[in-house]
Amino acid sequence: MKQATTTSAPVAIVGFGTAGVNAAIALRNSGYEGVIRVFSNIETLPYSPILTSYYAGGEKSYDECFPWSYDEIAELNLDVVEDGPVTKLDPADHVISTANGTYEYSKCIVATGATPMCWGFPGVDNDDYQPLVLRSMDDAERLKTALENPSCKRLLVSGASMVALKTLEAGLNHNLECTLVGINPHVLDFNALPEAAIRFEKGLRAKGVTLKLGQKIESVIRTDEGLAVTFSTGETGVYDEISVAHGMKSNIDFIEPGSLEVDRALVVDEFMRTSDPDVYAAGDVAQGTELISGEKRIVGIWKNAALQGACAGQAIACELSGTEVPESCKLPGSISTNTIAVNGTLFISAGTMDVTENRTVEVRESEDMTVVYIFEETQRGERRLVGFNITCDHDEPGGRAYDIGAMLTLRIEAGCR
Numbered sequence: 429m430k431q432a433t434t435t436s437a438p439v440a441i442v443g444f445g446t447a448g449v450n451a452a453i454a455l456r457n458s459g460y461e462g463v464i465r466v467f468s469n470i471e472t473l474p475y476s477p478i479l480t481s482y483y484a485g486g487e488k489s490y491d492e493c494f495p496w497s498y499d500e501i502a503e504l505n506l507d508v509v510e511d512g513p514v515t516k517l518d519p520a521d522h523v524i525s526t527a528n529g530t531y532e533y534s535k536c537i538v539a540t541g542a543t544p545m546c547w548g549f550p551g552v553d554n555d556d557y558q559p560l561v562l563r564s565m566d567d568a569e570r571l572k573t574a575l576e577n578p579s580c581k582r583l584l585v586s587g588a589s590m591v592a593l594k595t596l597e598a599g600l601n602h603n604l605e606c607t608l609v610g611i612n613p614h615v616l617d618f619n620a621l622p623e624a625a626i627r628f629e630k631g632l633r634a635k636g637v638t639l640k641l642g643q644k645i646e647s648v649i650r651t652d653e654g655l656a657v658t659f660s661t662g663e664t665g666v667y668d669e670i671s672v673a674h675g676m677k678s679n680i681d682f683i684e685p686g687s688l689e690v691d692r693a694l695v696v697d698e699f700m701r702t703s704d705p706d707v708y709a710a711g712d713v714a715q716g717t718e719l720i721s722g723e724k725r726i727v728g729i730w731k732n733a734a735l736q737g738a739c740a741g742q743a744i745a746c747e748l749s750g751t752e753v754p755e756s757c758k759l760p761g762s763i764s765t766n767t768i769a770v771n772g773t774l775f776i777s778a779g780t781m782d783v784t785e786n787r788t789v790e791v792r793e794s795e796d797m798t799v800v801y802i803f804e805e806t807q808r809g810e811r812r813l814v815g816f817n818i819t820c821d822h823d824e825p826g827g828r829a830y831d832i833g834a835m836l837t838l839r840i841e842a843g844c845r
Contacts, residue, residue, distance in 0.1 A: 436534075437532040437533050437534040438462060438463035438464060438465040438507065438531075438532075438533055438534065439455060439460065439462065439463070439464050439465070439533065439534060439535045439536070439537070439744055439748075440464075440465045440466075440467065440531065440533035440536040440537070441464060441465070441466045441467070441536075441537045441539060442467045442514050442517070442524065442536065442537070442538050442539065442540055442682075443467070443468060443538065443539040443540035443541055443679070443711075443713075444466050444468035444470070444474050444539070445474055445475075445477070445539065445541050445711065445733070446474070446476065446495075446711065446730055446733045446734050446737065447537075447539035447541075447710035447712075447714075447733040447734065447736055447737035447740075448466065448468070448474070448537065448539035448710075448711075448737060449474045449496060449501075449737065450710075450733075450734045450735075450737035450738045450741065451537045451539060451708075451710060451737035451738065451740050451741035451744075452464055452466070452504045452506060452741065453504065453738070453741065454737070454738040454739075454740070454741025454742045454745070455741040455742075455744060455745050456504055456505075457742075458741065458742045458745030458746065459745055459749060460741075460744070460745040460748060460749075462534075462748070463507050464504065464505070464506050464507065465506075465507045465508075465509060465531060465533070466506045466507065466508045466509065467509045467513070467514050467524065467526070468508065468509075469512070469513040470564070470565075472494070472565060473494045473496060473497075473498065473501060474494065474495070474496055474501070475493045475494050475495075475564075475565050476493055476494070476495055476730065477541075477563055477564070477730070478730050479492065479493040480493060480562060480563070480564070480565060480567065480568035481562060481568070481591075481594035481595060481597065481598050483565075483568045483572060484562065484568045484569075484571040484572040484575065484595075484598040485572075485575075485594075485597055485598030485599075485600075485601035485602070486572075486598075486601050486602070487601065490565075493568075509531065511526050511527065511528035511529060512526045512527040512528055513526065513527075513682075514526055514540075514682050515527055515682055516682050516684065517536065517538070517683055517684070517687070517707070518684065519687050519688060519704040519706065519707050520687070522534070522536075522706065524536065533706075534706070534748065535706050535707075535708065535744045535747070535748065536706065536707045536708065537700075537707075537708045537709070537710060537737070537740045537741070537744070538680070538683075538694060538702075538707065538708070538709040538710075538713050538714075539709070539710045539711050539713065539733075539737060540678075540679035540680065540682075540711075540713055541678075541679055541711055541712045541713065542563070542676035542677060542678050542679060542713070542728065543563065543676065543677050543679055544561040544562065544563045544567070544591070544672075544673065544674075544675075544676055545674055545675050545676065545677050546559055546561065546672045546674055547674045547675060548611075548644065548645075548674055549586065549645065549670075549672045549674065550645060550646065550647050550648060551648065552648045552649065552650055552655065553647065553648065553649045553650075554649075554650075555650045557648075557650065557655070557670075559586075559670045559671060559672040560574055560595070560669060560670065560671040560672070561671065561672060561673070562591055562594070562595050562671070562673065563591075563676070571595065571598065571671065572598075574669050575598060575599060575602040575604065575669070576602060577668075579668060580602075580604065580668040580669055581604060581605055581668055582604065582605045582607070582654065582665075582666065582667045582668045582669075583596075583599040583604045583605070583607070583667065583668070583669050583670075583671065584607045584608075584609065584645075584655075584657060584665070584667040584669070584670045584671070585599070585606065585607070585608045585609070585670075585671045585673065586608075586609050586610070586644070586645055586670065586671065586672045586673065586674065587608075587617075587672060587673035587674050587675075588608065588610030588612055588614070588615040588616060588617050588641070589616070589617045589619075589673050589675070590616070590619065590766060590768050591673040592608065592610070592671070592673035593608075593615065593616070593768060593770050594768065594770070595671045595673060596608055596632075596637065596770065597770045597771055599671075600635060600636075600637070600770075600771055601771075605636075605638075606636070606637050606638070607637070607638040607639075607640060607665065607667070608632070608637060608638070608639055608640065609640040609641075609643060609644065609645060609659060610640075610641050610642075610643075610644075611642070611643065611644045612641065612642070613641055613642050614626065614629065614641060615629055615632070615639070615641070616628060616775060618781060619764075619766050619775075619777050619781060619817075620775065620777060620781070620800075620817050620819075621781060621783070621789060621800050621802075621817055623789075623791045623798055623800050623817075624775065624777075624800045624817035624818070624819045625819075627798045627819040627821075628770075628773055628775050628819045629641075631770070631771075631772070631773030631819075631821060632770065632773065635770075635771050635773075640659060640661075640663070643659045643660045643661045643663075644659065645657055645658075645659060645660075645670075646658045646659055646660045648670070651666070653666050654666045654667055654668050655667050655668070655669075655670060657670070676712065676728065678692065678693040678694075678712055678713045678726070679712075679713060680693065680694060680713050687704070688702045688703050688704055688707060689702065689703035691715055691724060692715060692726055693709070693712070693713050693714055693726050694707075694709035694713050694714055694715060695715045695724050696708070696709050696710075696714045696715065696716050696736075697716075698716075698717070698758045698759055698760050698761075699739060699740070699743040699753060699757065699758060699759075700714060700716070700736050700739050700740035700743065700759070701743070708740040708743070708744065709736075709740075710733060710736035710737040710739070710740050711728075711732075711733035711736060711737065712726060712733065714726070714736055716736065716759065716761065716762065717760065717761035717762070718761060718762065718763065718764070719760070719761035719762060719763050719841075719844040720763060720779055720780045720814050720815070720840070720844060721780065721782075722761075727762045727763070727764050729764065729766065731765070732762050735759060735762070736759060739757055739758070739759045742754075742757045743757055761844070763778060763779050763780075763837075763840055763841065763844065764777075764778065764779065764780075765777070765778040765837060766778075767833070769823035772821075772822055772823050773819070773820070773821060773822075773823070774819065774820040774821075774822065774823040774829055775817070775818065775819050775820075776817070776818040776820075776829060776830070776833035777815070777816065777817045777818070778815065778816060778833070778836065778837040778840055779802065779813070779814050779815030779816060779837075779840045780802065780814050780815045781802070781817075782815075783802065786804055786805045787802055787803065787804045787805075787814065788802075788803050788805075789801070789802055789803075790803065796820060796821045796822060797818065797819065797820045797821070797828075797829060798818070798819045799816065799817070799818050800816060800817040800818075801813060801815075801816050801836075802814050802815035802816065812843040813836065813839045813840050813843060814840060814843070815840070816833075816836045816840075818832060818833050818836075
C-alpha cells in the first residue's frame with residue numbers, strides 16, 4: 429500500500445474504548461504516520477465493558493478488564509488531550525472544543541460509546557440515593573463495593589436485559605438474595621423469544637432468583653430496614669441495594685443539532701462516514717446497516733465496535749494517502765449476536781427476533797437445550813434462517829450449544845449475502 433502522507437491537522441479520535449483503539453491501530457497499520465489526537469474522559473487504559481460485571485462479581489481481577497497494555501498503547505504514538513471531555517464538534521470549521529481549548533482536525537472519528545440510563549426509576553422519596561448501574565470501570569467498582577459490603581444482603585435488579593442479568597450474576601456470586609423486576613413478560617428483553625426465555629428463567633429460579641416480570645418499581649422509600657419498594661402490582665419488598673439497567677444512550681450530546689445526520693445515533697455508510705465526509709463514527713454512537721432488515725440501526729456489541737473502528741481507521745488512512753479505499757475495508761452491514769451465561773445457564777442468539785407475517789418460528793427441545801429458529805420466506809419462495817435462540821442448562825466452553833450457535837450464525841450471515 430502507498431505510504432500515507434501527513435497533513436497539517438491531526439486525525440482526531442473522540443472517545444477511546446474498543447472502537448477508538450481499533451481505529452488508531454488501523455490508522456497505523458495502514459501507513460498513517462501523522463498525528464493521532466485522542467480525546468478521552470477516562471484516566472485509565474481502555475477497558476472492555478463486557479468484563480466489568482465479571483470484575484464486580486469477583487470472577488476477574490481489575491487488570492484483566494484491560495485488553496491492551498501501556499506498551500501496546502504507547503506504540504501507537506498518540507497525542508492524548510487531557511483537558512477535559514469534548515464539549516463541541518464543529519464539522520464546518522473542522523474544530524473540536526473542550527472546556528479549556530479548541531483543536532483543529534483533518535478527519536475525525538467519533539467513538540464516545542454510550543451511557544447507562546435510569547429511565548422510569550422513580551427515585552427514593554426524600555433521599556439522594558443513586559441506584560447502581562453498570563457500564564464503566566467506575567460503575568463496576570461502585571457495584572463491587574456495594575455487593576461486598578457486609579450489610580448488603582438483598583439486591584433488586586430493575587431491567588431484564590443482558591446488562592441486568594450480568595449484574596444479577598454478580599449479586600449471586602456474592603451470595604446475595606437476588607430479585608429481578610422487569611416490565612416485559614420475560615427476561616432477555618428483545619433478544620429472546622418466549623420459548624427460549626422461559627427456559628432461561630427456569631435456570632434463574634433454580635439458583636434462588638425471585639422474578640417479578642410484567643411489572644415495574646412504583647416507589648421507593650428509605651426505612652430503618654432498608655429500601656422499601658412498592659411494585660406496580662401492589663406487592664412490596666425491602667432491599668439493601670437497587671441496580672437499574674433501563675437501556676443505554678449514545679454519547680453524542682456534543683454534536684451540534686443539524687450539523688450531522690442523527691437518528692438514534694450518527695448515521696453512517698459502509699465506510700463509517702457520517703453525512704460529513706470528514707467525520708466518521710464507530711461503536712455505540714454509529715447507526716449502520718443491519719443486514720437482515722436493511723435498516724440503519726445501532727448494533728451495540730463489542731465485535732461490531734472493533735470492526736467499525738478498524739474500518740474507519742483504514743478508510744481515513746487511504747483517503748489521506750490519496751489511495752482508493754479497498755473493498756475489503758467496507759462493512760456492508762452487521763447482524764446482532766449475543767452470548768450470555770448466568771451461573772451456568774447459557775443463552776446464545778443471532779439475527780432478528782421480529783416475527784412478521786412472512787416468518788415462522790420452529791422450536792426444538794432436548795433434555796438440556798431449547799433451540800428456537802426464525803425462518804423467513806423470500807420472494808422466490810425460498811426459506812432462509814434470519815434468527816435463532818439457544819438456551820442451554822449448562823455452560824460448557826466449546827460444547828454442543830456453542831457449536832450449534834456458530835453454525836447457525838454462519839447460516840444467517842450467508843443468507844444476507
